Amino acid sequence: QTAWDMPTPYGDSVFHTQNIMTFADDVRDATDGSVDITVHSAGSLFAHGQIKDSVRRGLAPMGEILMSQLVNENPIFGADSIPFLAASYDDASALWDASREDVAGALAEQGLTLLFSVPWPGQSLYLREAVTDPAQLQGMSFRAYNSATERMAQLLDMVPTQVEAGDIPTAFSTGRISGMITSPSTGVSSQAWDYTSHYIDTQAWLPKNMVFVNSAALAALSEDEQAAIMAAAEAAEARGWDMSAAETAEKIAGLEEGGMTVMQPSDALSAKLAEVGEVMLDEWLAQAGDAGAAMIARYQGE
Amino acid sequence: MDILTLSIILVIVLFGLLLSGLWVGFSLMAVALVAMELTRPGLAGAVFATKVWGSLNIWDLTALPMFIWMGEILFRSRLSSDLFRGLAPFTRRLPGGLLHANILGCALFAAVSGSSAATTATVGRMSLPELKARGYDPQLAIGTLAGAGTFGFLIPPSIILIVYGAATEQSIARLFLAGVLPGLMLAALFAGYVMIWALMNRDRMPAPAPAPSWAERWDAIRALGPTVALIVAVIGSIYAGLASPTEAAVIGVVGALLISGLSGGLDMASAKDSITGAAITTCMIAFILAGASFLTVAMGYTSIPRQLAAWIGDQGYSQFALLAALLVFFIVLGFFLDGISIVVLTTSVILPMVMAAGIDPIWFGVFLVLVVEMSQITPPVGFNLFVLQSITGRGIFQIARMALPFFLILVLATAILSIFPEIALWLPNTMLNR
Amino acid sequence: MLRRVLDRLYATALGAACLAMIAIAGLVFLQIIGRIIDRVLILSGVDPLGLAIPSLSDFGGFLFVAAATLALPATLRAAGHVRVTLALALFGPRVGGVLTVAVLAIALALAGFAAWHSGAQMWDSLSFNTVSFGMVKVPLWIPQAVMTMGFALLALAVLDELLTALRGATPAFRLAEAKRSEGGH
Numbered sequence A: 001q002t003a004w005d006m007p008t009p010y011g012d013s014v015f016h017t018q019n020i021m022t023f024a025d026d027v028r029d030a031t032d033g034s035v036d037i038t039v040h041s042a043g044s045l046f047a048h049g050q051i052k053d054s055v056r057r058g059l060a061p062m063g064e065i066l067m068s069q070l071v072n073e074n075p076i077f078g079a080d081s082i083p084f085l086a087a088s089y090d091d092a093s094a095l096w097d098a099s100r101e102d103v104a105g106a107l108a109e110q111g112l113t114l115l116f117s118v119p120w121p122g123q124s125l126y127l128r129e130a131v132t133d134p135a136q137l138q139g140m141s142f143r144a145y146n147s148a149t150e151r152m153a154q155l156l157d158m159v160p161t162q163v164e165a166g167d168i169p170t171a172f173s174t175g176r177i178s179g180m181i182t183s184p185s186t187g188v189s190s191q192a193w194d195y196t197s198h199y200i201d202t203q204a205w206l207p208k209n210m211v212f213v214n215s216a217a218l219a220a221l222s223e224d225e226q227a228a229i230m231a232a233a234e235a236a237e238a239r240g241w242d243m244s245a246a247e248t249a250e251k252i253a254g255l256e257e258g259g260m261t262v263m264q265p266s267d268a269l270s271a272k273l274a275e276v277g278e279v280m281l282d283e284w285l286a287q288a289g290d291a292g293a294a295m296i297a298r299y300q301g302e
Numbered sequence B: 001m002d003i004l005t006l007s008i009i010l011v012i013v014l015f016g017l018l019l020s021g022l023w024v025g026f027s028l029m030a031v032a033l034v035a036m037e038l039t040r041p042g043l044a045g046a047v048f049a050t051k052v053w054g055s056l057n058i059w060d061l062t063a064l065p066m067f068i069w070m071g072e073i074l075f076r077s078r079l080s081s082d083l084f085r086g087l088a089p090f091t092r093r094l095p096g097g098l099l100h101a102n103i104l105g106c107a108l109f110a111a112v113s114g115s116s117a118a119t120t121a122t123v124g125r126m127s128l129p130e131l132k133a134r135g136y137d138p139q140l141a142i143g144t145l146a147g148a149g150t151f152g153f154l155i156p157p158s159i160i161l162i163v164y165g166a167a168t169e170q171s172i173a174r175l176f177l178a179g180v181l182p183g184l185m186l187a188a189l190f191a192g193y194v195m196i197w198a199l200m201n202r203d204r205m206p207a208p209a210p211a212p213s214w215a216e217r218w219d220a221i222r223a224l225g226p227t228v229a230l231i232v233a234v235i236g237s238i239y240a241g242l243a244s245p246t247e248a249a250v251i252g253v254v255g256a257l258l259i260s261g262l263s264g265g266l267d268m269a270s271a272k273d274s275i276t277g278a279a280i281t282t283c284m285i286a287f288i289l290a291g292a293s294f295l296t297v298a299m300g301y302t303s304i305p306r307q308l309a310a311w312i313g314d315q316g317y318s319q320f321a322l323l324a325a326l327l328v329f330f331i332v333l334g335f336f337l338d339g340i341s342i343v344v345l346t347t348s349v350i351l352p353m354v355m356a357a358g359i360d361p362i363w364f365g366v367f368l369v370l371v372v373e374m375s376q377i378t379p380p381v382g383f384n385l386f387v388l389q390s391i392t393g394r395g396i397f398q399i400a401r402m403a404l405p406f407f408l409i410l411v412l413a414t415a416i417l418s419i420f421p422e423i424a425l426w427l428p429n430t431m432l433n434r
Numbered sequence C: 001m002l003r004r005v006l007d008r009l010y011a012t013a014l015g016a017a018c019l020a021m022i023a024i025a026g027l028v029f030l031q032i033i034g035r036i037i038d039r040v041l042i043l044s045g046v047d048p049l050g051l052a053i054p055s056l057s058d059f060g061g062f063l064f065v066a067a068a069t070l071a072l073p074a075t076l077r078a079a080g081h082v083r084v085t086l087a088l089a090l091f092g093p094r095v096g097g098v099l100t101v102a103v104l105a106i107a108l109a110l111a112g113f114a115a116w117h118s119g120a121q122m123w124d125s126l127s128f129n130t131v132s133f134g135m136v137k138v139p140l141w142i143p144q145a146v147m148t149m150g151f152a153l154l155a156l157a158v159l160d161e162l163l164t165a166l167r168g169a170t171p172a173f174r175l176a177e178a179k180r181s182e183g184g185h
């Protein structure tokens, strides 16, 4: 029997974690318990920042992270975080088809095998006032949690402000920030209505989590066991995308129920956001070189 | 190896090493190393490096050296003695006198700092020498500080509530609000205990000072001025949105340097002493944090805490029996592990059974904080004990005995909270809709 | 001579730890000043400059690692690290001396373990070109090298104390402990 530890970053009630729990059960069933995966959720074994290297170094055979966390290693990991490049499930799926090989290849270089990847619902604006004119955003302190969100804030003439996840409610209630961008899932789980009032449904991009396995650990299993893991991974990817899509509507309703005003972006705001997306796509292409250009061509050709 | 045998081996190793006088940080490392070699042979080294790097390379931890540095500056520049001189006339009639400054100081400081180690270190550095100089019973002075130092976790902001909120998807805003009233209740319980103790042990209290004249009162208020201004600046910078709680620590340092520099109380030599002193205290805490993080991950691999928690879940306890069982479970684990590690390692198993028993997850967060606070002052592994040992030079078992009444008050507080859950839930339910 | 060199080394490491703390204070203070300036500009109707120190949270973490680990040897010698001295007080000085050598030997092994594997992690980051996650890409081997240095210096300081104890002299941390218990609160 092989007992595997699997560190994951998010809590048990997040659909990503639940999907992974089902995946672990599937693997256990398919192998008659010979591969037993223990999911250590919410960073309880290794924190988010350490998971990828822990798996690469064989400290845990398998793990999950947010794909764009690795964008500093390779721009390809940030393709799903360019605003308005793929702002729907169909587009996100097409983008994933176009980028999957590159992502798997970049992981393989580190001795990791990509198993599956599942998107979060689209990223939308959480604000403390109704914003219809992009000029209203000018000078607003906006939460930035990576280089993409910082750049986006700059291009919208906002003041990017670094705020750690646990500090968000305090930062809003003391006025250190007055806007952020995140998924409806995170909005509901952190009860965003406690500190923001308006949800603007931009669904600007669908960032993905990915699950990968240490290739040497995988190779050490029997062929049947490997096949069982691959089959469970394929099922988990399909199931995860469905769960994610179902979450979007459900969680937006949850935000409304919590007392938030849910609104669609005005034409002026949409136009401005699209403009920002263009700039950021160009900047990404400049970094990602030929591989990036080829990937975008594949995506847009489809 | 079954987990019972493994647990016994690890407890023996930990006690053996600690009692032989091996440093706490090294002892935790050694136990973790044994646990790793027995369950996942060969991984220990890389896991150690990964975990220590991950547990120290944390932005929020930067507040720790800053607050400790601020305390060192205040202590060396006589601002802290001014503070006590200023408070003395106003606490003259209060049973327990300036001992309440420990409790009030910790409660105020806890409103800025999310950690109990920082709270204990900063307040203790200032208050313990002053209380000793004024003839207060050291046993009660140290005990009060050990107990009140744990407010750092209960009164928002709170590292432990952030960790719990993130792991369980609970609103951090609600958790913070839920901690406020229990924090005040606990402060009142501690203050009440100090008053009763002082009334019953009049012979061990310093002789009451003669009634101050108006001139002396005025002088006292002026002596209080600078430190009160500093507290207002630190807390105010957070509420004005100018600084995060972590950044506010720097306001404290800059403010303390400014005030003590202007008042001429800090020369170059004591400025240098203040920063080296802060570096040494920070290093002491960080080294134990590093050892504790390695032990935490080793415990994750051995799955001892998970299996123990799951065993409790299998007993089919009713709501109160479950809480009582969890209380015992946390107190026992709290002897050996630091509280945050216990929460991290067991929430996945415990939260579902808590929800199934119909217990409010926000309320349970506050309950958890109380038990984590207990773990800070129980030997052999308790961070407040370590901090106080480094300040006072007394042994941790001796300090733990001084803190025992406050541990019992914490147990009492969990009982009160279980009978009256509204103490935690009223504020979040009233201030936030739904 | 060697004594002077070693003492200078520990003092320099402590000084570097203090500089890391000063750097944290300085950077964060600049960040707060920038925020205040932006606030004032917005209030006076001018576009804010967006003054912010990029990746401050990454740098803060690295500087904390530096402050915490570089102070390790000085903290050991100043008896800053906490331990239980119950057994030492219980038994006589002879047993105390043996115990001191024993815990120093265990500590030396553990500090060596820490330094070696911290170094291995640094080497791994260097060979895989691991970088930080923030907006400024910092190669992680640099702060990890500082951490390795801290643990290596700790191992050296423990060895130093062990040799002192084996020579029959009193190690620095024992002197500091004795001094503190005289003047304790």
Ligand code: NA
Binding pocket: B109, B110, B111, B112, B113, B114, B115, B151, B152, B153, B154, B155, B156, B157, B158
């Ligand atoms: Na606090």
Ligand code: NA
Binding pocket: B334, B335, B336, B337, B374, B375, B376, B377, B378, B379, B380, B381, B382, B383
């Ligand atoms: Na404890």
